[in-house]
Amino acid sequence: MSVDRSGPLRIEVEDDPTPIVLILAATLRRSARQPKLAAAMAKAKGNVAMKSSVDPQAATIRFARGTITVVRGVASDAHVIIEADVNKMADENPPKPKVSGIAGHVRLALLASKVLEPPNAGWRNEATAFFAPTFANPKAPRGVSVTCLNDASTQTFGDPDTIEYEIHGTEHALLNVFCGNTVLGQDLLDGKIRAVGSLPHLAELTGRSIAVMLGA
Amino acid sequence: MDPRDVGQWLETNNIRWVKTEGISIDGLVIGKHISREKFESALPLGNAIADLVMGSDLGGTPYLAWWDDWRRDAIGDFHQQPDLNTLVVAPDRSRTANVLCNTVNLNGEPVPACPRSTLQRVVQQLGELGYTAKAAFEIEAMLFSQSPASARACKYRNLTAMGHPSHLGYLHYNSRHQLAYIDAVIERLDALNISVEGWHDEAGPGQFEINLDPADPLTACDHVVRLKQVLREVALEQGHCVTTMAKPNEEYGNGLHVHHSLSRDGEPVFYAADGSSLSETSRHWIGGMMATLPAATSMLCPTINSFRRMVGFAAAPTVASWAEDNKSTALRVLSRAPKSARIENRVAGGDANPYLVLAAVLAGGIAGLRHRIEAPPALHVSGWGLPDGWPHLPTTITKAADAFAHDTMLREVLGESFCSYWENTRRWEWLMFHTTGGDAEATNVTQWELDRYFEIV
Numbered sequence: 001m002s003v004d005r006s007g008p009l010r011i012e013v014e015d016d017p018t019p020i021v022l023i024l025a026a027t028l029r030r031s032a033r034q035p036k037l038a039a040a041m042a043k044a045k046g047n048v049a050m051k052s053s054v055d056p057q058a059a060t061i062r063f064a065r066g067t068i069t070v071v072r073g074v075a076s077d078a079h080v081i082i083e084a085d086v087n088k089m090a091d092e093n094p095p096k097p098k099v100s101g102i103a104g105h106v107r108l109a110l111l112a113s114k115v116l117e118p119p120n121a122g123w124r125n126e127a128t129a130f131f132a133p134t135f136a137n138p139k140a141p142r143g144v145s146v147t148c149l150n151d152a153s154t155q156t157f158g159d160p161d162t163i164e165y166e167i168h169g170t171e172h173a174l175l176n177v178f179c180g181n182t183v184l185g186q187d188l189l190d191g192k193i194r195a196v197g198s199l200p201h202l203a204e205l206t207g208r209s210i211a212v213m214l215g216a
Numbered sequence: 217m218d219p220r221d222v223g224q225w226l227e228t229n230n231i232r233w234v235k236t237e238g239i240s241i242d243g244l245v246i247g248k249h250i251s252r253e254k255f256e257s258a259l260p261l262g263n264a265i266a267d268l269v270m271g272s273d274l275g276g277t278p279y280l281a282w283w284d285d286w287r288r289d290a291i292g293d294f295h296q297q298p299d300l301n302t303l304v305v306a307p308d309r310s311r312t313a314n315v316l317c318n319t320v321n322l323n324g325e326p327v328p329a330c331p332r333s334t335l336q337r338v339v340q341q342l343g344e345l346g347y348t349a350k351a352a353f354e355i356e357a358m359l360f361s362q363s364p365a366s367a368r369a370c371k372y373r374n375l376t377a378m379g380h381p382s383h384l385g386y387l388h389y390n391s392r393h394q395l396a397y398i399d400a401v402i403e404r405l406d407a408l409n410i411s412v413e414g415w416h417d418e419a420g421p422g423q424f425e426i427n428l429d430p431a432d433p434l435t436a437c438d439h440v441v442r443l444k445q446v447l448r449e450v451a452l453e454q455g456h457c458v459t460t461m462a463k464p465n466e467e468y469g470n471g472l473h474v475h476h477s478l479s480r481d482g483e484p485v486f487y488a489a490d491g492s493s494l495s496e497t498s499r500h501w502i503g504g505m506m507a508t509l510p511a512a513t514s515m516l517c518p519t520i521n522s523f524r525r526m527v528g529f530a531a532a533p534t535v536a537s538w539a540e541d542n543k544s545t546a547l548r549v550l551s552r553a554p555k556s557a558r559i560e561n562r563v564a565g566g567d568a569n570p571y572l573v574l575a576a577v578l579a580g581g582i583a584g585l586r587h588r589i590e591a592p593p594a595l596h597v598s599g600w601g602l603p604d605g606w607p608h609l610p611t612t613i614t615k616a617a618d619a620f621a622h623d624t625m626l627r628e629v630l631g632e633s634f635c636s637y638w639e640n641t642r643r644w645e646w647l648m649f650h651t652t653g654g655d656a657e658a659t660n661v662t663q664w665e666l667d668r669y670f671e672i673v
Contacts, residue, residue: 016614018650019647019650019651055651057650058657072656072657073656199280199290200283203280203281204282204283207281
């Protein structure tokens with residue numbers, strides 16, 4: 001069991017966690033950075049399961065008044081069960097998840113809906129956080145330029161004189177990558193973003209993208 | 217074989233095509249069929265092959281979450297440098313020769329991810345310490361009456377085992393069901409100069425075991441990869457399917473036990489007349505293997521499925537342990553006979569890459585010699601069913617990868633480039649399992665595992 005303290009909260013994951021467990025824990029940590037959400041999570045009690053509708057991935061979040069534990073699978077004592085298409089959750093218009101157990105646990109369901117979609121700080125700030133540890137990696141590009149297609153604005157990260165990688169995408173796509181909702185390499189393969197740069201740099205940035213997603 | 221003699225050899229044997237046999241990190245045999253003229257003209261570097269063969273997983277997905285220094289920047293070529301000592305007339309096809317290859321870069325330098333080169337580096341280090349090793353593998357496989365196409369159609373489930381589904385093993389009645397197949401396999405192995413010590417029915421459904429004669433480490437592994445090819449080829453020709461997957465069903469799994477002996481100046485190192493007064497060298501060798509066993513488990517049990525075999529009372533070890541002639545331990549020492557004093561490592565699954573199995577085994581021993589690691593006490597009880605507190609081996613691919621990551625002694629022998637690549641590939645395999653349809657909660661073999669491993673590992 002590994003433990004992460006986010007303010008008044010303890011966020012724990014099971015021993016040998018699965019990716020979805022790590023992803024949910026990372027999402028909760030992001031939410032815990034918001035004082036209001038952290039306070040709400042600290043008071044919460046109950047179990048919320050998250051289940052993929054397209055593959056066997058599933059995990060349960062146990063809220064226990066300040067301690068949150070994420071474990072694999074849908075627990076038999078889950079109060080609220082959210083079933084969603086995990087491949088489309090980051091889409092601009094994702095299909096509505098199927099939620100069961102709301103009737104008896106309205107507050108818990110509402111809290112879950114909020115903490116599983118933490119507010120973002122805007123793509124520029126999220127990108128700054130994304131790239132912060134990246135440039136210490138000698139295999140990563142020394143400088144990256146990111147262009148937001150919504151307003152054609154560009155921001156550079158790292159060494160502005162040595163731009164070795166360019167990322168182009170809509171604000172939504174950029175936020176997904178930098179918040180860890182999607183994986184850079186996969187988004188490039190899917191045409192959700194475009195990029196100019198080498199495969200080694202793409203691979204290293206994709207590694208960073210996976211690390212952000214898993215909260216590593 | 218001297219490169220100058222290749223032309224004459226090809227001419228004498230009337231060879232038109234050469235099948236190149238390189239080895240992927242997962243132990244798959246990869247290569248091309250090239251014309252004799254091209255084969256000759258490409259020497260000594262060998263034919264080109266896309267570098268992606270060393271940068272893709274078992275599902276064909278390129279590793280795109282890290283970049284190794286030895287990889288080409290924009291997907292280029294490596295070369296398959298033939299080991300001319302392995303050039304042999306193909307027994308199954310006219311006018312064709314087979315040759316095993318190392319994967320090298322454009323300068324002819326071994327690619328760190330090449331399993332064959334990795335083992336060669338380890339053997340070289342052993343030689344520098346003054347020792348030579350011999351190894352012999354036991355290959356377990358399961359034979360089913362369906363063709364690969366039929367097996368695929370029924371999703372590799374409910375297959376008809378060739379033989380009675382008893383758990384006895386050594387049952388000649390079962391061997392009889394497999395006789396036509398095994399006879400054809402051995403005939404082909406004979407033609408490939410691969411010497412079989414024996415074979416027998418094993419306890420799983422349709423399971424048999426083939427024991428190869430001891431050979432130097434590289435040759436021993438070459439024989440395993442060629443044997444596994446022959447197993448599949450003959451099965452295909454006879455309309456059957458065969459698997460070396462570690463745990464294709466809920467019965468006994470397939471192992472890849474490896475015996476190894478060590479000698480110095482012609483004297484067997486592991487010999488101890490009374491079976492207990494092991495030499496200092498033996499103790500250090502065992503000590504090194506024991507100290508590195510949790511990390512080595514990553515290389516001995518490389519897939520998600522490998523760990524389903526690692527359960528008690530099912531012929532696979534579950535704790536890091538050694539003892540004289542105890543088949544419930546990870547390392548079974550057989551020290552009493554001077555000519556056959558040896559150590560059997562029983563951890564590896566049938567899905568393991570033999571070159572990496574032996575590289576890990578020998579690297580552990582080398583670490584023991586270098587660091588003078590004393591062997592822990594031998595296990596004098598059953599190694600199965602032991603409570604918490606005993607040194608249990610890693611039970612999942614991630615736990616094994618964690619142990620591998622924390623180990624420094626294997627890394628000293630195997631090299632940083634290889635180790636970094638290996639660890640990344642295992643974490644990638646974990647990610648692929650969980651995010652492309654594998655069921656994390658399944659206590660039995662999943663469809664994802666069967667689809668990915670059954671036919672090719």
